[in-house]
Amino acid sequence: MTEVRHRGARDTEPPQQQPSEDKGSDSERKGEKYVASDTQTKVDSGVPVPPDDTPEVLNKALSGLSSRWKNWWVRGILTLAMISFFFLIIYLGPMVLMMIVLCVQIKCFHEIITIGYSVYHSYHLPWFRTLSWYFLLCVNYFFYGETVTDYFFSLVQREEPLRILSKYHRFISFALYLTGFCMFVLSLVKKHYRLQFYMFGWTHVTLLIVVTQSHLIIHNLFEGMIWFIVPISCVICNDIMAYMFGFFFGRTPLIKLSPKKTWEGFIGGLFATIVFGIMFSYVMAGYRYFVCPVEFNNDSNRFQVDCEPSDLFQLQDYTLPAILESFTGWTTVRLYPFQIHSIALSSFASIMGPFGGFFASGFKRAFKIKDFANTIPGHGGIMDRFDCQYLMATFVNVYIASFIRGPNPSKVIQQLLALRPDQQLSIFNSLKAHLMEKGLLPALGGAAA
Secondary structure, eight states, X not given: OOOOOOTTTOXXXXXXXXXXXXXXXXXXXXXXXXXXXXXXXXXXXXXXXXXXXXXXXXXXXXXXXXXXXXXXXXXXXXXXXXXXXXXXXXXXXXXXXXXHHHHHHHHHHHHHHHHHHHHHGGGOOTTHHHHHHHHHHHXXXXXXXXXXXXXXXXXXXXXXXXXXXXXXXXXXXXXXHXXXXXXXXXXXXXXXXXXXXXXXXXXXXXXXXXXXXXXXXXXXXXXXXXXXXXXXXXXXXXXXXXHHHHHHHOOSEEETTEEEEEHHHHHHHHHHHHHHHHHHHXXXXXXXXXXXXXXXXXXXXXXXXXXXXXXXXXXXXXXXXXXXXXXXXXXXXXXXXXXXXXXXXXXXXXXXXXXXXXXXXXXXXXXXXSOXXXXXTTTBSHHHXXXXXXXXXXXXXXXXXXXXXXXXXXXXXXXXXXXXXXXXXXXXXXXXXHHHHHTSSOOOOTTTO
């Protein structure tokens, strides 16, 4: 049985012709006919290559340079512009940062879904784009609803509509998703079943990659903006320094998926990023605005970033190993403990972070495209800039949960307030007895007990 190969969609070779005596059942022959009809029209050259959208002023200014140096200058100028914009949104505060994360998430989703539609547009699959955006809405409703319940509990409890939505949040989320699921089943069209299920899976994998990671980024932000800014900055630094080292010194190819990546760029970016992470963390750890958890003030109905910094952001003396002491002549150094953690963050950004880029490169090669889009001249689409950031966000969230964060008192209180009064009183008496036994609470008379 011969099956026509999906160009740009599958990398496996078509099955070999079976012996003629193995005719198969009628159902198998019908299945063969179905497969052929379902795979005849394919896009031969993948997604159309977007035109060059480099600003005309840059094209004129750099017209005398070779394409290699022109690309270097375009990337450099646009990189500085993006870094400036990044610091501007940090200055505007956590609420703006969260909105920017949501906007980036939506744009990345759009770029990936557009590729899927461009590959299979000749089939005119019904409701594909509408259902894709509907599922995005459902998943965001679920994740952001969970975030609101966790971090705005007192506000939710004050408002009756919010309290009802919070109580039945997961049921509502499931009902919304189930509605989309039924709409997809009803949209199935004869002879296009396989491709429709391809795109159903395409949408869900995109949601898993983009929306879930965006949710983790916002959770990292609530732990303190330093957990948001330092990891992102380390990825940016590694991307820039790996490009610089590779541009000037690169000779040895690193991986076939990205022929322009070199070992010189990879190693140079690693050391530069670790040094940057230590120094940048030292600067940021000295400001409460960056190290304090982002909390919602019920009195002012605004976010506030103010606290007594934890031990993680208090300067401490560390004794240097004998090897480093012989090189530096120092016996001790004064560092923030967070700087030690920044070494782990910057190392991950330099060693494992690029694999997010390699994954994206493999994806683009599968569909014969250079970039996800042409949103940023010299850089491609938003997804081209955030392919490593999403992998980094997951690591930071796991790292905080594993090595930094302890039990959350606010969540404990949320659970207690949801109990019946008799259950609350029972827990209160148990806690009081425990504190008295530990000597943390003075023993009281029988009347008080």
